[in-house]
Amino acid sequence: MRIALVSLAAVVAVAAATPALANEARVEARGGVIWDGSNSEATLGVAAGYDYDLGETAFIGIQGSADKILTDDTRVSWGVGGRIGVVAAPGTKVYALADWQSKNCKYCNSAVGVGGGVQQDIGTRYYLKAEYQHLLIGDNTPDADRGLVGVGVKF
Template sequence: MRFMKMGSALALSVCAAPAIAGESTGGPRVELRGGVAWSHGHTDPVIGAAAGYDFDLGKGSFAGAEVSVEKMLADDTHWEWALTGRLGTPVSKRGKVFANAGYTFTHYEEAPHLGGGYEHHIGTGKAYVALEYRHVFGDYHEVDAITLGIGTFF
C-alpha cells in the first residue's frame, strides 16, 4: 500500500506541474501492446494496454504519466497494473526517446520498475508505434520485458 501511495503521488505530481504552468500540448493517449517477458529462466508472450497524458515541456522535451495493465500469457500468471512517469525528447522529426520509472502492482507484491523506449509517429502524427524495455525490480517477481505498442494521441 505504501508503494501505491508513492506511485500515485508521483503520477499526480508529474501531471500537475506542467498543467499548472499551462503546458498541456501533448495530450491524452491510448496504446495496445504486446511482446515478450522473461523471468527466472522462463520466456513468455505478454499483452497489455496503457492510457496516459503527455505534457510539452518546451524545446521538444516532454513529461507524462500513464497507467497500464499487462499479462504474461503463461499458466499461473495474473494481470499486473503499473503507474509510470515518462520523460523524453525528440531525436527526429517524428521520433522521440523516453525514460520511464514507476511502480508495478502484481498479485504477489508492489515493485519499482525502470525502462526506456522509442516512439515513432506515423500518418498524421497522432498515431504512433512504440518499442519499450522495462525491468521490474521485485523480490519475488523480477521481470524484464520488451513490448511493441501501437497507439494514438487525441
C-alpha cells in the same frame, strides 16, 4: 525499493503540476515478452497516458496500464507511472520511464519498473513504440525484464 517509489511519486507530481502547451493524450495496445533468469512468457496489454510538452524538444507524461502474462495462474497487473524524454527528430520521442505495477499472481510481489523506449509517429494520429523495462521485485524474488512493442493513437 523506497527510493524507487519516492522517485516515481516525484515524476507523477511534476507531471501533474507542469503547465500545458500542446498536450497529447494517447491510448495503445502492446505486447511482448517478460523473462527472468530461467523463464520467459508472452504478455499482452493496454496503456493510456498524457504527455505534457516542456518546450519544443522535451516532454513529461503520466501513464496507466493493464498487462497480462499469457500463462496459467496469472492475473492482470495494473500499473501507474510516468515518463520523461526528448523529441529526437520530428515525430520521434525517446524517453526514460518508471512505474509501479501490482502483483501479477496471487503469491507474487508488486514491482517497480524502470527503463526506456522510443515512440515513432505514423502520420499525425498514430504511432509505434518499443520499450524495455527492468522490473525490481524485491522480497528475495528474482528481478525480471520486459520488452514491449505497441501501436497507438493520439488525441
